[in-house]
Amino acid sequence: VLGNRFRDIFAGIRGEVRLTPAAVEAALREIRLALLEADVNFKVVKAFVARVRDRAVDRKVLDSLTPAQQVVGIVRDELLALFGKQRPVFGATGRRPQVVLLIGLQGSGKTTTAAKLAHWLRRQGRRPLLVSVDVRRPAAVEQLAVLGSQADLAVHDPAERESAAARARSAVEQARADGFDTVIVDTAGRLHVDDVLMSELDEIAAAVDPTERLYVADAMTGQDAVKSAGEFHRRAAITGIVLTKMDGDARGGAALSIVAVVGVPIVFSGCGERLEDLESFAPDRMVSRMLG
Amino acid sequence: NEGAAADRRATADSIEEVLLEADVGVAAAARIMAGIDAEAAAAGGPPLRGRVRREMLRILSAPPPPPPVAASPRVVLVVGVNGTGKTTTVGKLAALLQREGARPLICAADTFRAAAIDQLAAWAQRAGVDMVKARAGGDPAAIVYDAIDAARARGRDVVIVDTAGRLHTRSDLMAELEKIRRVASRAVAGAPHDVLLALDATVGQNGLVQARQFLERAGVNGIVLTKIDGTAKGGIAVAIACELGLPIRYVGVGEALEDLLPFAPDAYVDALFT
Numbered sequence: 310v311l312g313n314r315f316r317d318i319f320a321g322i323r324g325e326v327r328l329t330p331a332a333v334e335a336a337l338r339e340i341r342l343a344l345l346e347a348d349v350n351f352k353v354v355k356a357f358v359a360r361v362r363d364r365a366v367d368r369k370v371l372d373s374l375t376p377a378q379q380v381v382g383i384v385r386d387e388l389l390a391l392f393g394k395q396r397p398v399f400g401a402t403g404r405r406p407q408v409v410l411l412i413g414l415q416g417s418g419k420t421t422t423a424a425k426l427a428h429w430l431r432r433q434g435r436r437p438l439l440v441s442v443d444v445r446r447p448a449a450v451e452q453l454a455v456l457g458s459q460a461d462l463a464v465h466d467p468a469e470r471e472s473a474a475a476r477a478r479s480a481v482e483q484a485r486a487d488g489f490d491t492v493i494v495d496t497a498g499r500l501h502v503d504d505v506l507m508s509e510l511d512e513i514a515a516a517v518d519p520t521e522r523l524y525v526a527d528a529m530t531g532q533d534a535v536k537s538a539g540e541f542h543r544r545a546a547i548t549g550i551v552l553t554k555m556d557g558d559a560r561g562g563a564a565l566s567i568v569a570v571v572g573v574p575i576v577f578s579g580c581g582e583r584l585e586d587l588e589s590f591a592p593d594r595m596v597s598r599m600l601g
Numbered sequence: 602n603e604g605a606a607a608d609r610r611a612t613a614d615s616i617e618e619v620l621l622e623a624d625v626g627v628a629a630a631a632r633i634m635a636g637i638d639a640e641a642a643a644a645g646g647p648p649l650r651g652r653v654r655r656e657m658l659r660i661l662s663a664p665p666p667p668p669p670v671a672a673s674p675r676v677v678l679v680v681g682v683n684g685t686g687k688t689t690t691v692g693k694l695a696a697l698l699q700r701e702g703a704r705p706l707i708c709a710a711d712t713f714r715a716a717a718i719d720q721l722a723a724w725a726q727r728a729g730v731d732m733v734k735a736r737a738g739g740d741p742a743a744i745v746y747d748a749i750d751a752a753r754a755r756g757r758d759v760v761i762v763d764t765a766g767r768l769h770t771r772s773d774l775m776a777e778l779e780k781i782r783r784v785a786s787r788a789v790a791g792a793p794h795d796v797l798l799a800l801d802a803t804v805g806q807n808g809l810v811q812a813r814q815f816l817e818r819a820g821v822n823g824i825v826l827t828k829i830d831g832t833a834k835g836g837i838a839v840a841i842a843c844e845l846g847l848p849i850r851y852v853g854v855g856e857a858l859e860d861l862l863p864f865a866p867d868a869y870v871d872a873l874f875t
């Protein structure tokens with residue numbers, strides 16, 4: 310879509326294959342529109358377009374024989390650069406067990422992702438232990454128990470039903486006792502503006518000292534992605550992002566917004582409701598999807 | 602004069618940013634601003650912001666719904682993509698309708714999601730409303746049929762159906778909704794009378810795609826905008842009202858039983874500009 314838009318702009322400059330700064334501005338307006346329609350946050354778009362402008366008004370680009378390709382190339386490069394280097398999740402830290410905290414807004418896919426992650430780790434020869442510390446939502450603990458039993462995954466369900474931190478701590482103790490190397494903690498969905506629940510995250514973290522804090526976000530999120538991810542990061546120091554429901558047709562601009570504001574990579578994409586529907590995040594595929 | 606035009610341009614830009622940040626979307630925001638620009642330039646009248654607010658109120662204020670046909674029972678379907686708050690909304694809606702004097706029955710037609718029925722049963726208990734679930738096998742349409750039967754047998758006048766979350770891109774799952782509609786319409790004249798699309802207030806432009814698809818395949822005739830107690834404004838509902846004429850019927854304002862309110866356009870527009 311972006312490529313086609315550029316072709317129209319540059320086709321409009323009949324006979325003139327070389328770029329003028331004015332043509333670059335027209336192209337930048339199209340880039341801005343494409344990214345906004347893809348749900349990238351408008352402030353992130355502004356900063357991004359400024360970066361592209363700096364590179365595009367370079368003499369090499371302006372004098373190039375294929376200006377449209379040049380500008381599209383710059384946009385692709387800058388997007389890929391933003392998504393950053395992939396880093397291994399659950400690398401060896403020597404800590405046993407490793408503790409992964411899944412956090413995020415209501416309904417983003419944390420519980421499903423917890424089960425998928427356990428399945429993923431098991432396929433890599435690890436021994437994960439799942440625990441739900443969602444003591445709030447009706448049947449949340451049951452939901453994880455059912456997913457675990459359907460997949461023959463170990464799920465810890467202590468008698469403790471009041472304190473999320475105590476449930477998490479109990480799971481870590483069980484993991485140590487029984488030789489599980491990773492504890493996956495599924496937390497309750499919460500609003501970043503709910504101070505009581507954001508403080509609960511501090512309590513859980515204090516109790517189990519997580520090695521990973523994964524922010525689970527819905528790929529169809531719009532402009533608000535920056536606010537929620539930003540606040541979760543400020544309160545809970547996110548170490549990685551999981552983008553869910555990528556099997557839908559949302560353009561996924563929230564991915565760019567979140568990475569821009571949190572500054573850590575997206576580690577996984579959720580691409581369906583089944584246990585195996587978890588993939589390593591592929592930045593190049595995301596960029597193609599975002600540019601339509 | 603140039604100064605005034607520049608000022609108006611700056612104000613228009615900042616208003617357009619408010620609309621964009623609220624997820625109203627580029628196209629709908631441009632349509633709203635174009636309409637305003639024309640009249641402001643002509644009349645030089647009241648401030649731009651007031652005109653935009655009036656225009657949005659006009660878009661969002663649906664004509665009052667026709668008086669409900671005396672249907673027995675009335676059938677309400679709650680549909681939408683995954684995680685938008687359908688199950689919670691069904692519980693809240695049952696409580697709300699009961700407070701208004703109705704005698705609701707809840708129908709658990711999500712046979713897929715782990716512990717979905719337990720989750721809805723908890724809500725039914727909190728609301729003090731009966732729930733009908735699968736006897737065995739679990740074809741959602743069959744459960745809806747059973748619930749309508751049960752409602753007649755027990756003298757209930759409205760059946761509220763919780764359905765499984767589904768992406769509009771899954772044609773097989775959308776076909777399942779079409780089947781539920783067909784079965785309901787055969788059981789009660791005019792059913793389903795309300796098909797509410799649960800839309801997460803945080804959704805971006807994909808919300809418009811969802812609305813188009815669910816309108817076409819599930820016959821959606823209203824929207825419940827959930828999680829509006831967060832910081833997201835759910836502005837895609839404005840684009841949806843603009844393009845598809847779908848009214849917002851309720852807003853979800855939290856995770857407790859009483860956290861469902863009838864939609865109030867002026868409160869919504871005020872909050873959008875705050």
Ligand SMILES: Nc1nc2c(ncn2[C@@H]2O[C@H](COP(=O)(O)OP(=O)(O)OP(=O)(O)O)[C@@H](O)[C@H]2O)c(=O)[nH]1
Nearest residue numbers: 415416417418419420421498554579580581683684
């Ligand atoms: N299509 C699709 N659905 C998903 C994906 N991930 C999760 N879901 C669905 O999204 C819905 C919500 O998932 P949950 O795992 O319950 O979300 P959650 O974040 O734990 O929700 P809360 O605990 O209530 O905050 C369920 O219907 C899941 O099956 C995904 O990658 N693709």
Ligand SMILES: Nc1nc2c(ncn2[C@@H]2O[C@H](COP(=O)(O)OP(=O)(O)OP(=O)(O)O)[C@@H](O)[C@H]2O)c(=O)[nH]1
Nearest residue numbers: 415416683684685686687688689766828853854855
């Ligand atoms: N803050 C807030 N949370 C809400 C609201 N409505 C629902 N939720 C929460 O959103 C999450 C998902 O709600 P569900 O009712 O399970 O959503 P669902 O659409 O039935 O999910 P699926 O059946 O998996 O598609 C839960 O954690 C709810 O408590 C609301 O109005 N405000």
Ligand SMILES: [Mg+2]
Nearest residue numbers: 419420449498
């Ligand atoms: Mg959960």
Ligand SMILES: [Mg+2]
Nearest residue numbers: 687688717766
């Ligand atoms: Mg549900």
